[in-house]
Amino acid sequence: MIIRHFKFWVILFGAVLALLVIYSGVVLYTGSCAYRNNCLESGRAELVHTPIATLIPATLQPSATVVSIPSSSENCTMTAEALLSAWVSAGFPASQPFQFTDLNQVACEATFSDVQSLFTQSNSWYQGALACTSCHDINLSVADSAGLDLSSYSGVVAGSQRSAGGSNGQDILGGGDWPKSKLYQVLFVLQQMPYGAPENAVTGGGPTILAGLPINVINATPTMTTTVVEIARPNTPGGTGDAVNLTGDSNAGEKIFVDQCQMCHGLQGTDNVLNPGSDDGTIPALNPIDSTLVSADYKTFAYNLDLFIENGSRPAGVNPARWMPPWGAKNGLTQQQIADVIAYVISLNK
Numbered sequence: 001m002i003i004r005h006f007k008f009w010v011i012l013f014g015a016v017l018a019l020l021v022i023y024s025g026v027v028l029y030t031g032s033c034a035y036r037n038n039c040l041e042s043g044r045a046e047l048v049h050t051p052i053a054t055l056i057p058a059t060l061q062p063s064a065t066v067v068s069i070p071s072s073s074e075n076c077t078m079t080a081e082a083l084l085s086a087w088v089s090a091g092f093p094a095s096q097p098f099q100f101t102d103l104n105q106v107a108c109e110a111t112f113s114d115v116q117s118l119f120t121q122s123n124s125w126y127q128g129a130l131a132c133t134s135c136h137d138i139n140l141s142v143a144d145s146a147g148l149d150l151s152s153y154s155g156v157v158a159g160s161q162r163s164a165g166g167s168n169g170q171d172i173l174g175g176g177d178w179p180k181s182k183l184y185q186v187l188f189v190l191q192q193m194p195y196g197a198p199e200n201a202v203t204g205g206g207p208t209i210l211a212g213l214p215i216n217v218i219n220a221t222p223t224m225t226t227t228v229v230e231i232a233r234p235n236t237p238g239g240t241g242d243a244v245n246l247t248g249d250s251n252a253g254e255k256i257f258v259d260q261c262q263m264c265h266g267l268q269g270t271d272n273v274l275n276p277g278s279d280d281g282t283i284p285a286l287n288p289i290d291s292t293l294v295s296a297d298y299k300t301f302a303y304n305l306d307l308f309i310e311n312g313s314r315p316a317g318v319n320p321a322r323w324m325p326p327w328g329a330k331n332g333l334t335q336q337q338i339a340d341v342i343a344y345v346i347s348l349n350k
Helices: 002-032 080-089 112-120 153-158 182-189 215-220 250-260 298-311 335-348
Strands: 076-079 098-101 107-110 208-211
Touching (some): 076 080, 076 107, 080 112, 080 182, 107 215, 298 335
16 A cells, blocks of 8 residues: 555655656756747748859850960960861861961971861860761761761871762862861851860860960970871772771681682782782782781771772782782672671681
8 A cells, every 4th residue: 555655655756747847848948949940030040051062054054265285385376276276277288297386386397197186085075075087087977977987097188078988079178268168167167067066165266175286395305207108008099988887707717718808818818929020029918918908907908908809909019810809899899798708808818
């Protein structure tokens, strides 16, 4: 009985204590906040909530960007339009240097390799830009290529609107007159390219780039003699056929080679078959093949070979007994058969 009374008093005491605590809290709160729940009249600072930071919309267009082509700190500074203008106005030389004055009024010198960087490097025209050669390469049959190959000097000077097998198209360099050139009109007047550029991403003169070297730096630096290696080409006109766009079968190509090619090029292309009346006296071997035709890039290697197979080639000499017939142009072999032979010859040179 005593235990029960003791429990009753303990529970009662706890309840009274809890009520006192609650009452004290209410008095303190209402007293300090002057009976308002926002504490504005009590002298306490109002709690200000910081909003969540606004994310930049994914469609926001970047402002104009100055993009520098990676190069030496000694390089000259100029706009893409000025560099192209200087090159074209100098007669668009393939390897010889051309001169210009950069934005800092420094006399400079550059070569086509500096110009080509504008076509072959991504991010050249604005941050995130694809390289021009992602569309304009040797694969002229692609719909968005405009029949224009910007991946090499020969491709640039050959012009646009070329067919897959065509050698020359429409001049884009204005014959050396830069303001009248198609390249100037498309890039800097109409600003149709680079395709898909965000608004204001490319300024009127194009990106400011680093290219070439000051002439005083060139004159102060010992020059090294370099040999320009020309890639072997047939002496007959014409471009490639569709074979370069097909997948070749080297096993099928070996059978075609034995039937059609071995009589001149020998077993597996290794023999120097005699060719009286030619300057060389023999037919060039295909295994190993002329080193200038070889490329680690399969499509480039195929392109080099197809020019000969498609169009043929007559050896230099007074009256050569044998010469390469135009297998593709005269339909001696189908384009698939040519692709197979190309695959076989490439396999011999790995």
